Amino acid sequence: xxxxxxxxxxxxxxxxxxxxxxxxxxxxxxxxxxxxxxxxxxxxxxxxxxxxxxxxxxxxxxxxxxxxxxxxxxxxxxxxxxxxxxxxxxxxxxxxxxxxxxxxxxxxxxxxxxxxxxxxxxxxxxxxxxxxxxxxxxxxxxxxxxxxxxxxxxxxxxxxxxxxxxxxxxxxxxxxxxxxxxxxxxxxxxxxxxxxxxxxxxxxxxxxxxxxxxxxxxxxxxxxxxxxxxxxxxxxxxxxxxxxxxxxxxxxxxxxxxxxxxxxxxxxxxxxxxxxxxxxxxxxxxxxxxxxxxxxxxxxxxxxxxxxxxxxxxxxxxxxxxxxxxxxxxxxxxxxxxxxxxxxxxxxxxxxxxx
Amino acid sequence: xxxxxxxxxxxxxxxxxxxxxxxxxxxxxxxxxxxxxxxxxxxxxxxxxxxxxxxxxxxxxxxxxxxxxxxxxxxxxxxxxxxxxxxxxxxxxxxxxxxxxxxxxxxxxxxxxxxxxxxxxxxxxxxxxxxxxxxxxxxxxxxxxxxxxxxxxxxxxxxxxxxxxxxxxxxxxxxxxxxxxxxxxxxxxxxxxxxxxxxxxxxxxxxxxxxxxxxxxxxxxxxxxx
Numbered sequence: 001x002x003x004x005x006x007x008x009x010x011x012x013x014x015x016x017x018x019x020x021x022x023x024x025x026x027x028x029x030x031x032x033x034x035x036x037x038x039x040x041x042x043x044x045x046x047x048x049x050x051x052x053x054x055x056x057x058x059x060x061x062x063x064x065x066x067x068x069x070x071x072x073x074x075x076x077x078x079x080x081x082x083x084x085x086x087x088x089x090x091x092x093x094x095x096x097x098x099x100x101x102x103x104x105x106x107x108x109x110x111x112x113x114x115x116x117x118x119x120x121x122x123x124x125x126x127x128x129x130x131x132x133x134x135x136x137x138x139x140x141x142x143x144x145x146x147x148x149x150x151x152x153x154x155x156x157x158x159x160x161x162x163x164x165x166x167x168x169x170x171x172x173x174x175x176x177x178x179x180x181x182x183x184x185x186x187x188x189x190x191x192x193x194x195x196x197x198x199x200x201x202x203x204x205x206x207x208x209x210x211x212x213x214x215x216x217x218x219x220x221x222x223x224x225x226x227x228x229x230x231x232x233x234x235x236x237x238x239x240x241x242x243x244x245x246x247x248x249x250x251x252x253x254x255x256x257x258x259x260x261x262x263x264x265x266x267x268x269x270x271x272x273x274x275x276x277x278x279x280x281x282x283x284x285x286x287x288x289x290x291x292x293x294x295x296x297x298x299x300x301x302x303x304x305x306x307x308x309x310x311x312x313x314x315x316x317x318x319x320x321x322x323x324x325x326x327x328x329x330x331x332x333x334x335x336x337x338x339x340x341x342x343x344x345x346x347x348x349x350x351x352x353x354x355x
Numbered sequence: 356x357x358x359x360x361x362x363x364x365x366x367x368x369x370x371x372x373x374x375x376x377x378x379x380x381x382x383x384x385x386x387x388x389x390x391x392x393x394x395x396x397x398x399x400x401x402x403x404x405x406x407x408x409x410x411x412x413x414x415x416x417x418x419x420x421x422x423x424x425x426x427x428x429x430x431x432x433x434x435x436x437x438x439x440x441x442x443x444x445x446x447x448x449x450x451x452x453x454x455x456x457x458x459x460x461x462x463x464x465x466x467x468x469x470x471x472x473x474x475x476x477x478x479x480x481x482x483x484x485x486x487x488x489x490x491x492x493x494x495x496x497x498x499x500x501x502x503x504x505x506x507x508x509x510x511x512x513x514x515x516x517x518x519x520x521x522x523x524x525x526x527x528x529x530x531x532x533x534x535x536x537x538x539x540x541x542x543x544x545x546x547x548x549x550x551x552x553x554x555x556x557x558x559x560x561x562x563x564x565x566x567x568x569x570x571x572x573x574x575x576x577x578x579x580x581x
Contacts, residue, residue, distance in 0.1 A: 048478050072481040073489075079482035085475050089497040098493075099483035148483060 001025075001059045003152065003184065007044050008053040009037075009208075016040055016208040024059055024152070026200030027178060027185040029216075031192075037208040038188040042154050045186065046079050047072035058152055076107065078145030078183075080155040084137035086129035092140050093125040099148035109149040110181065118180060119143040119173050135166035139173060146181070153177070153185045159194060167194075174198055179272075192227070196220070196236060196276055197354050221323040223306045223316050228325055233279040233314065235324040236354075241267045257320025261295040262351055274354040279314060279325035281349040286336055288345055296348040300324065305338050313338075317346055324348075357553055363530045364538040365557075367446070371534060372514040375453040379461040379510050380503070382454070387465030388495070406459050413456065417523025420452045424524060442524075449525040449532055456520045461510040468502020469495060501573050508569045512562050 001024045009016040016037040022028040030038045043049045045056060047063065047070060056064040063070045086095050100112055116122050119139040129137060138158055145153060158174070159167045175198060177185065189195055195202060195216070202219040204211045204227075212225055217236045220227050227233065239255040244264060253260040253273060260275060267273065289297065300317040308314045313333045315326040324346060336344070357365070390402060408416060424431045424442040431441030442448035472495055480490040496503070518536045525532035527541070535554055542551040 046482060048481065072478075073484050073486050077482065079479070081475065081479065083475075085479045087476060087479070087494060087498070089500070098480070098485075102484035102489075144483070 003028075003059075003186075004055070004057045005041070005045055006055040007041060007051055009040065009044070009051045014040075014208065016044075018205075018208070018210055020203060020210055020213065022184075022186070022203065022213070023201055024184040025182065027187050027198050028201040028203060029195045029199035030186060030188045030203050030205055031195050031199075032190065032205035034190060036205045038190075038205055039156055041205070042156050042186065042188050045152075046077060046154055047075055048079075073102075076149070076151045078148055078150035078153040080138075080142050080145050080153070080158045082157045082160050084129070084134075084141040086132075086137055086140055086144075088129055090129075091125065092121065092127050092129070092132070095129070095140060096125075096144050096147050099144060103148050107149055110146050112147055115143040115147040118146065118176060133166070134162050135169045138162065138166075138170055142170075142173065146177070146183075150183060153183050155185060155187045157188050157190070159191070160189075171197060192230075192232060196234065197274070217323060221316055221325050223304050223314060228279070228314055228316070229308055231280070233325050233327065235277050235279070235322075237275040237277065237322055237324070239273050239275055241265075241269050241271050241273060243269055255320070255322060257300075257322045258298045260348070260351055262353065265353060276352045276354055277324060277348050278350070278352075279327040281351075282317075282324060282326035283347045283349065284315065284317075284326055284328060284332070284336060284338070284344045285347065286344060289347065292347070294347045294349060296351060298346050298348075300344055300346040302338050302340055302342045302344060304340055305333060317344070319346060358550065360529045360533070361535075361538055361550060361554060364533045364535045364554075367530075367532070368515055368534040368536075371446070371449055371453060372511045374450050375457055375514045376461070376507055376510045378450070378454050379457060380507060383458065383461040383465055383506065384496075387462045388469050388491070390462070390466045391469035405462050408456050409459050413517065413519025414523055416456060417452060417520040420448075420455065420520065421524045424448050424451065444524070444526040444528060444532060446525075446532055449521060449534075452520045452524045453514045453517060456517055457510045457513045460513045461506040464502045464506040464509060465499065468499035468505075471502075472498045504572055505569055508565050512565050515558065516562070 003022050003024050005018065005020045007016055007018050014037070018041055030041060032038055040049070044051055044054060050069060054064050056062070062068060063075055087098065090098065096112060096115065100108065119142055121136065121139050121143055124132060124136055124140065132140065142158065159170060162170070177183065187198060199216045201214070202216045203213040204219070204225065212219060212222070219225060221235050222228060237255050239253040239260060242252040242254040242259065244251050249264045250261050251264045251267065253262060253275065298319045300319045303316040303318050303323070305313055305315050307330065308327070311330055313328055313330050315328060315333070315338060317324045317326060326346060338344070390398060421443055422428050426432065426435055426441040431443060435441055442451065476494050476498060477490050480494045485493060516536060521532070521534055522537060527533050527537050535558060539551050539554045542548070542554070
């Protein structure tokens with residue numbers, strides 16, 4: 001099952017020409033600079049804007065084609081706006097109930113109680129929106145959009161209007177949507193950090209065109225895309241908690257390419273985690289290093305090497321089928337004789353746990 | 356004190372103002388909604404027409420209405436040919452005149468209130484499965500509530516205070532079309548200052564109380580807004 005969207009919009013100052021197919025599970029991030037058309041595309045998918053040259057199919061349902069246009073209120077979707085936009089005249093509870101009341105009982109898959117618990121807003125129910133903090137408001141808005149049991153959840157930079165602390169307050173809730181509810185999400189963002197934490201699938205937009213789209217771990221490490229070349233270039237690795245080393249207070253995390261050892265985290269064995277390894281924290285050696293303080297060393301095959309400016313090179317590695325990046329000097333690359341297909345050892349100096 | 360004819364004038368005034376306000380709220384709400392939302396290129400023409408009574412001398416408006424509603428005018432003529440009577444010098448005529456005269460005082464606060472609500476809450480409601488009519492009644496109207504209150508009070512108060520239009524199309528028929536403002540004029544003409552004082556003082560107090568209510572309630576409403 002997929003979501004297929006094709007839209008062509010031509011305005012004097014802006015044009016959008018998008019033909020997109022995204023998996024209808026997990027979180028798909030629409031990522032790009034301001035003004036690239038992310039929000040316009042999301043609004044077109046929701047039906048909030050009508051563009052006659054459009055086609056939209058979600059699973060087996062056609063929401064728009066040349067002779068049909070399902071109005072937004074008949075589309076089983078949820079929409080979270082950048083500003084929470086709660087109804088000022090209703091309490092939190094009545095805000096949440098507004099959508100539920102309008103969904104036929106047979107289509108209700110998410111209960112009010114479930115939405116309240118997922119977003120942790122049980123203590124706010126009798127309050128008016130004016131008496132909530134920015135973060136609380138956005139949590140209520142997310143719960144309200146979930147409570148209509150959407151078959152597709154659209155989120156338009158839901159964290160952009162919040163300060164760093166509020167973002168940290170909400171991110172875990174959005175991450176948990178992922179695990180607790182099987183609702184596909186299209187998430188608009190211009191923050192690489194949010195994308196790395198949340199997305200499973202990434203669509204890059206620039207000036208109204210899709211420049212690339214694919215699984216997040218591939219997209220972040222593709223050397224033909226800009227993401228792999230910034231100073232924050234990084235790889236994402238999905239791993240599971242394999243066990244804890246009580247003596248040294250460490251945690252072991254297994255992925256298909258091997259095992260990471262990190263400072264102990266209080267996570268149950270078997271739980272899934274997402275790791276991020278920055279390109280600048282990975283160094284390469286030709287032989288296995290034994291006398292080193294670095295714990296995380298993996299055999300890897302060089303996939304591609306590309307120059308980044310005069311002095312640096314970015315190396316894409318495959319570690320047991322999982323892509324990783326290393327940022328090294330051109331001199332080192334030349335000394336090591338790096339080329340595609342060469343076997344090396346990748347040493348990860350530091351690893352960050354995302355969830 | 357108030358004479359019997361003064362009380363009659365008061366009753367007619369209140370009846371006229373209530374009826375006018377009610378009609379204007381019913382007609383003005385869809386009109387204001389449309390004016391707040393429409394992107395029609397020539398919308399400004401309609402806005403100018405609605406605002407006209409603000410600047411037009413009431414006698415001018417009254418004169419044209421008298422011509423239209425009288426036995427030889429298009430409306431009055433139609434009424435007579437249908438076996439009725441022309442609307443000039445009737446209470447119905449007064450209501451029609453007042454509706455035109457007080458229209459901007461009802462439509463403009465409503466339009467401003469709907470504009471202030473903005474598109475966003477309605478879009479949110481659409482994504483929460485509310486149909487256009489549903490959104491209008493459950494989101495637009497409740498959020499525009501302060502505007503409705505202001506519109507009702509201003510429309511009512513302004514109708515109570517009208518003089519020129521009433522005089523032109525209603526004449527001055529006690530018990531039928533004589534309203535308080537004209538009764539006061541008559542009293543002054545007849546040098547009955549005591550009666551004029553009672554009626555004038557009453558209107559002053561009523562207008563003041565209504566405006567106090569508007570401002571006090573709008574302040575309370577605005578606290579609820581984010």
